[in-house]
Amino acid sequence: VVSQLLFQSQQTVNNKDQIKHLDATPADLSKNKKQELRKARVQKFVADHCLMAADYSSALKLYQEACVMCRTLNDPKWEAGCLEGECAALLYLADSPAASASFGLGDTEELHETILQKCNQ
Numbered sequence: 448v449v450s451q452l453l454f455q456s457q458q459t460v461n462n463k464d465q466i467k468h469l470d471a472t473p474a475d476l477s478k479n480k481k482q483e484l485r486k487a488r489v490q491k492f493v494a495d496h497c498l499m500a501a502d503y504s505s506a507l508k509l510y511q512e513a514c515v516m517c518r519t520l521n522d523p524k525w526e527a528g529c530l531e532g533e534c535a536a537l538l539y540l541a542d543s544p545a546a547s548a549s550f551g552l553g554d555t556e557e558l559h560e561t562i563l564q565k566c567n568q
Contacts, residue, residue: 480520487516491529498536503543507536537561 476484494509510533517526 483516484520484522484525487513487520487522488525490516491525491532494529494532494536498532498539501539503536503539507533507540510536 490509490513494506494513497503497506497509510529514526514529514533517523517529
């Protein structure tokens with residue numbers, strides 16, 4: 448089921464007519480910057496689907512990468528969405544000690560502090 452959902456989301460991403468909101472940018476941007484913005488937004492879109500498919504570790508990695516790209520490209524609304532998703536993935540991972548350890552999240556108190564730091568960015 449998870450792989451099918453992710454496959455369907457990838458097909459949606461490849462069909463530009465279905466997700467025009469990913470391309471919503473000011474008209475005065477260069478073609479290159481528009482492509483970079485779309486790449487970052489697609490990354491966040493895929494992370495959202497990983498989160499919904501309960502693949503929290505993949506979602507966290509994708510959100511973190513997309514967040515850096517959005518920050519670099521000065522896309523604050525999408526960066527905020529990435530941070531929100533990152534916090535959600537961290538909360539889900541908190542329920543799994545093995546997953547938390549694999550991300551170096553430490554104990555619950557340390558994880559709580561990590562989430563608060565993300566929320567205050």
